[in-house]
Amino acid sequence: MPDRDVLRTVIGRLIANADAETAPLVHGAACAAGYLWRCGNTDCAAHNLRGQRYCDGCGWGSKGKPVGDLTPSNCIVPKRKWSALRRALVAHFAQLGGQMPDAVVFDYEGGPGWRGAEVKAMYGGRSEPIVGGFSDRDEHGDIAAALDGLTRFEKPGYCEHMRVVLSY
Ligand SMILES: [Zn+2]
Incomplete structure (x- = not known):
């Protein structure tokens, strides 16, 4: 099983067995350990797996900002x-x-x-x-x-x- 899937399963199970009080602790610990990142969009604040480029909740990037065009290449595309x-x-x-x-x-x-x-x-x-x-x-x-x-x-x-x- 790839790491990502293991992580998804483990965190999913921890959250499924947490309540309103302990869920933020699980998320907090997973973020602190670098397994999750929290979306910087205050209307969203979803948690996403490490390595995930865009937020599952709103589509913003891991820097907490909306993502515009990402052009290919290191040169400026015409x-x-x-x-x-x-x-x-x-x-x-x-x-x-x-x-x-x-x-x-x-x-x-x-x-x-x-x-x-x-x-x-x-x-x-x-x-x-x-x-x-x-x-x-x-x-x-x-x-x-x-x-x-x-x-x-x-x-x-x-x-x-x-x-x-x-x-x-
Ligand atoms: Zn989001």
Whole structure:
């Protein structure tokens, strides 16, 4: 079992067996030990597992601030390429007709550049995996082209992460 799952199980069980008085002690001890971080959003204050990038409660980051665009690469990504991706994503979700995600996040772990990344749509703190991502050029023409544009600018590194905010 990966560490994260063990941690989730252990803390979950401790909290399940705690009451209103002892639960804050469990959370406090787990935070002090570095196993959890507490969201800095005063309207949220959810506890999240170590290593988790975004809060499960509200979607803010571990620094306690809302997270904007996270562009790939150490170089400055050309604005045109970045806005092409945002435009294509907004058009895609508008066409699906459901709720517009706040942001879409990409995790690169291999495959044909950014087109091969694992993708999740974020709605506040809730995230939904987009199965298969946007790797299919025929199905996702504009998004795939925008992702290829970013890959041509610079190939993603292993475990690289990017985030495109869709709603301002
Ligand atoms: Zn939060």
